[in-house]
Amino acid sequence: MLSLVKIVPLVSLILMILIVMPSVVRAAAAESGPVASTYTVPEIKTFSLKQKDVVAIAVEECLPADAVANPLEYKLEPVFNADMMKNRLEVTLMNVTATGGELGTAGGKFIEAFNANYLKRVSIEKAAENRLKITADFPATAKPQITTVKRKRVSRPDNTTVYRTYLVLNFSPGSPAEPAKTIVLDAGHGGKDTGATNNYLYEKNLNLDIALLTRDILLARGYDVYMTRTDDRFINLLDRADAANILNAAVFISIHNNSMPEDMPDSARKLYRGTTVLYNSAAPQPAKDLATIMCDKLAGTLGTHQYPLQNRPGLVVLNSTWVPAVIAEVAMLPHAQDAKMISQRIYRREAAAAIAAATETYFRVCAAL
Template sequence: MPHIRPNYLREGDLVIFYKKVTYSMMAAALSFSVIPVFSAEQAEASDRYADVDNGYWAEEEIEYLTEQGVADGDASGDYRPEQPLTRAQASIMMTNALGEGALNASSPTFSDVDSSFWAYGSIEKAAELDIFQGNNGSFNPNGEIEKAQVAAVVSRAFFDQAAEPDTAGSFSDIDSDFWAQEYIATLADQGIVQESGSFDPNDSATRAEFSAYLARAMEETMQSSGNGNPSSSPDEEDFSDENVMYEGEVDADTPLNVRTGPGTGNQAVNQLSDGTNVDIYGRDGDWLKIENAGDWGYIHGAYVTTVDNSDSEEDDTSETPDEGTNESPSDDVQGSIISAAKVTVDDLNVRTEGSTDGDIITKLQSGDTVDVYEHTGENWARIDYGSGEGYVHRHYLQEKEPGADALEDRTIVIDAGHGDHDNGASGNGLIEKEVNLDVALEVEERLEEAGVDVVMTRDDDTFLGLNERVDVAESVDADAFVSIHSNAYKQSAHGTEAFYNGSHKASESRALASSIQQELVKQTDMTDRRVADAGFVVIENTTMPSSLVELGFLTNPSDAARMKKAGYPDKAAGAIFDGIDNYYNW
């Protein structure tokens, strides 16, 4: 099962995370020494809590979180700083810190957290954001969270990259091969923890310790982005139409925060409702730059769809032909065929000229094939649509040379999910990282035989971070990216599913995912669960057609029995190869 970076996914009432089992428990450890992070302006001491005395080591951090609305005391007015923190309490604090509301999912993700549980909404949201994961389908909400686990939660939520492993080498109880060292290194590198003494990574974290950890990370994020004012004030000319990259539309179940900088540590200064159209002026990582009350604002790109599905000036898939429009160039198409093309969207307008000023002759549907006779400018193609010729926008065509094998000489990245200390899911005697790799290696062999330049993110039991996997695909300018995973949830969940993301090459990615899914269902005899848009990191951030496939549920006896058979890796790999081949060759 893959991981989703915080703030990457909002799927309405659809929980796409059939939560996994072991990510080796998202880890890192912490020895909470007092580091002078806060100034008097940031959090003044107060007598808010009877059991947090003036001078208490985490007094300022606790006050800061209270002022930010992240944490609160109990009904008696106590904060109980020395009490262990439960996983349910931690999920509430984390979602509050990120400015995320509760997610009232229609069906529970975890077997031990039903909709009546007091922290249900926060736990569901934390799971959706991949801040927390369960184990074998359960969450253990009342269990005490270890310092290792809480460190990982904050590290992954607020910091993109892990520091060099030896950064955390001065802790006496953290060996160089400790499975969570990269998280520790990140926090030490950020100055959030002090490199001395021991971490005690397996000890339960207290409320005070978690508060210090979280508050320092929030403040560090805000400081690193220029105190919420990362860019100079724009001039009126900066908002001109010529500087607009494209138009987007907010796609969010709850109001979308507009922040002063690219990051959750920056102040939220406005909110946009679902369906709001916005002009996009730039991109900073996952954040989109927009105009907000005469200044720059930033919104998270995961909650914005592109109105025209590209950076082009016009969306040519929505208009309806004018009544009585019968204009068409001659039925006798002039010239030679330069390529064959497949339509990648529904309702693609065919026009009388290569411009949106041209009248609409007819519409083409996704999967229709046409002959291309000419490229006019960068964006238009003159085609034969069967009843004559017309012009369509090239962004919605997948082209290939006539009669050529469109798969040969492609560069395709195959990503076997998880690896090394990160086992992924497990169930019925199967371990996900092993299943993924076995299938991926067979896919590699088939693609190479077809003349494909195959790049593997891993070909043995090693670990790569999510962004490292993305970097592999981007660095080789891949034509396609396919990530292979296996699923886990409650025992009754079964079937195969394939995901794509709408951020880049949406229609092509959807077509690739659908093609692979069709073959997996047919060739491995798995239930067709679905093809869906999702916010997994590796398909959110790769800019080529990308898909993430879930082979089946290791936690389901029937799926697992199929996957245990000796010939399964070969069969699944054949299906994935055929799906890729069918996507390119029609």
């Protein structure tokens, strides 16, 4: 008779195999298709959160603009096989014609050690026949999952379109009672991109401080939080959206302080002040509810003038995120009164508390629906 001690790991191993199985089926189906597409692997992204470790391998193809009948619906599907062993996941990614980053150099290998809560180490190396071999070692307590996540296509001036999909390996606790929601906080601008300015005040620095303060509040309340930047650096807009999509975040919140057009007359500038929140009505999850709650809470807490919500489907971080996404414009930086207020940390702390409270209210509203 098997002891309970032996049964439990056996059961968890079977569960893990079942979770990985659909990817094997999908890979086999793709291989039997008429033409298996080829692609490059330009970069690999890793994320280490409180309750998950994630490896995302970008696969990309550049096609003539008219090569795809329905570009909106098209998704590049990576072809791969997955083998689950005890505490090790091996994935073979096929049809890789070129590699970038650390894999771009001769004999290059991508190796990263994690904090070992859910993933100990991942190594990625080139193998024969245009293959990449991905080996991930994880502890017995972790549960691996494989998904694919599409990035919004990019049209280039040379009349080509770049399609990218991430092969995402997600390692999280095997049996959480209720997994913590992941929140992606995006401090707007950074590095060479200062955002709005008012004398010595730089929007990028104010955004980062509010985002860091918001992170601390949300972490203390048990949420898992990922920051698109934690210091003063330039981050591409699509990379910001990628983080929310790859991590399957419950919400993506981009934190900004508003600017106004350079040519606006001084008389108009004096009137142009306050808080607004931007959303995208055309997004898969438009997040107008979140925007409404966030704008009310921010303006109510800070005592700023409240502008109507802005529907901005043209903004990259709003039209490239597949999860509910908003941009909170906390205050109007060029306006003297707003600038004086947000330059003081006590108000940035209040803004952070308002953003965190609005996010929690939104979760309660969603749960009640």
